[in-house]
Amino acid sequence: MQFTRRETMALGAAAAAVTVLPMPAMASAVDDMINEFTGGADVAEGGVDLDAPEIAENGNTVPIEVGADGAEAIMVLAAGNPTPGVATFTFGALAGVHRAKTRIRLAGTQDVIAVAKMADGSFARVSKTVKVTIGGCGG
């Protein structure tokens, strides 16, 4: 399993410097990364587990977990971050489970996307909105 810690750390630094990018630019960056990962193949909706909180307790360290039975690799993107790439987890032939857990930094409310490459060469994706809020008024 390969965890690109460096990307996550770099992302943190970038998030501090940049706050808002125009949406079209963000969307195409995410699409480009998915295309690069899939080689342009069709991506099915669902079939990937993505466990993330609905509302982040702390946007600077949001626990997430991804998994897909039999996946060769799972790419995680934070669609609203200045640098959407978070990590790509790769699973070898002898991997007992195809799950990975980490913590990521989110610049604001946004979709977290997981794209899995399955052993048969097909792709599947799932996304979940994680809200980053200033909070403060609980009943």
Next chain:
Amino acid sequence: MISRRDFLQVSMAASAMVGASGFGNWARLAAQQALTQDQLLEFDTFGNVSLIHVTDIHAQLKPIYFREPEINIGVGDNKGEVPHVTGADFRKMYGIEDGSPSHYALTYNDFSSLAKEYGRVGGLDRVATVINSIRAARPDALLLDGGDTWHGSYTCYQTAGQDMVNVMNALKPDAMTFHWEFTLGQDRVREIVEGLPFAALGQNIFDAEWDEPAEDFKPYEFFERGGVKIAVIGQAFPYMPIANPGWMFPDYSFGIRDEHMQQMVDEVREQGAELVVCLSHNGFDVDKKMAGVVTGIDVILSGHTHDALPEPALVGDTIIIASGSNGKFVSRVDLDVRDGRMMGFRHKLIPIFSDVIEPDAEVAALIDEQRAPYQAELDEVIGQTDSLLYRRGNFNGSWDDLICDALLSERDAEIAMSPGVRWGPSLIPGDDITRDDIWNVTSMTYGKAYRSEMTGEFIKVILEDVADNIFNPDPYYQQGGDMVRIGGMGYSIDISKPQGERISDMTLLSTGEPIDPARNYVVAGWASVNEGTEGPQIWDVVESHIRKLGTVSLEPNTSVKVSGT
């Protein structure tokens, strides 16, 4: 199955005595209706299991007034659904007669005059009498406390929750879950929980560092009652570190964690649970959604959003019970569990009319014992009110209007902010305002009244953020409070819009000028979740303001214009 008639015993019994429908004559009608303890407690014991649910007591040991909301707007799939139905619509929905005890208990209209007729509600000594009566019919009934118990009064603050622990222990609950308890700080919570003679539950209370279930709180507890193996799974308030100061309990993480909830349900079923009860502090709409996502829960005892519903809501095979707040109601749920499944239920939301239900002498003495060391401070009269003082409502309440006025004048601010919490009893016109009363609507461990400068733009960001916590169409993104209350500034809100587009027409009321996004405004507020907040305690600010006023008299607040409902 249960008939609608059974749910509504109180209102029907009482309304039978009313001749004509009397719009405008509610108080007079009320006076004609005799209500007895036997009527309130009447219940044909059913099946083989009884659950007793209390929740969101907010440290209200003594009887209080509590006005239910006028404005409680539902969004998305919950638009127009309970609990987002109020007033006359609510009474029509449940067949409640105008002027009846249920009208007074469950809706807001004509509250002041009905309050004078029907009197105060709640009081844990009366709650004790109801619990004892249910236990007399069903000795092994389960008593379950949905949390927000160790918070919300002068004595609770002074004793760091010990007064409530002592009194609740006397009621002998079987299990409890949590929310505001954590604002006592994690060390104090752990100290109390270690000594609790009942289960402290929360399947969604996790260790923040390892993101694993926290060791101090069990996810569930098994009970054997009426020959039935019952699993009670706890669900603490999911958004504690966001809605309340996370720095006070840094070791813990929460969240809805419905997948883990499903795992727990599957686990208890595998261990032979015939009845699965979720003791929840999710809030009603979140519980409804969760009931549709998680399979295998028979009963959700719902807390947090302070809704009182005379009938359970049904989602698939799950029934959801909402039992109000501040000790005003006790829910009794009788269940017929056979062959490993729930075959039927009977439910009654019992309003605790304090002048009708005899206090339990032992618990009454215990309550007085908790309050005795502070009696002089509690009873000191600070002022009087000519206005009905209440809190509940999505956008404002007269208590918060008064608190915002206090912040504006005592802290010399242009704009005031008061948190949209849902606790805090009401006072009716003519009442004295005691220190006890002021603390009942302000007591908390992070009550310092800050004074700072904010740009107009940032104020809008705050309003948009809080509005989305209430009006996001997906309940899982809602935190269950109400809108932050604003003094000194008006605004319009279109609740149907997405975050960032709901708020407009922000106006500084003192000048009538639009709020300038770039200008700094002096803002005073309280209940900041930030560590190190400085300022006087909010109860001192409010007390000083009321002393100067002598008698409180408030104009209706029309500074928030609502659309998109």
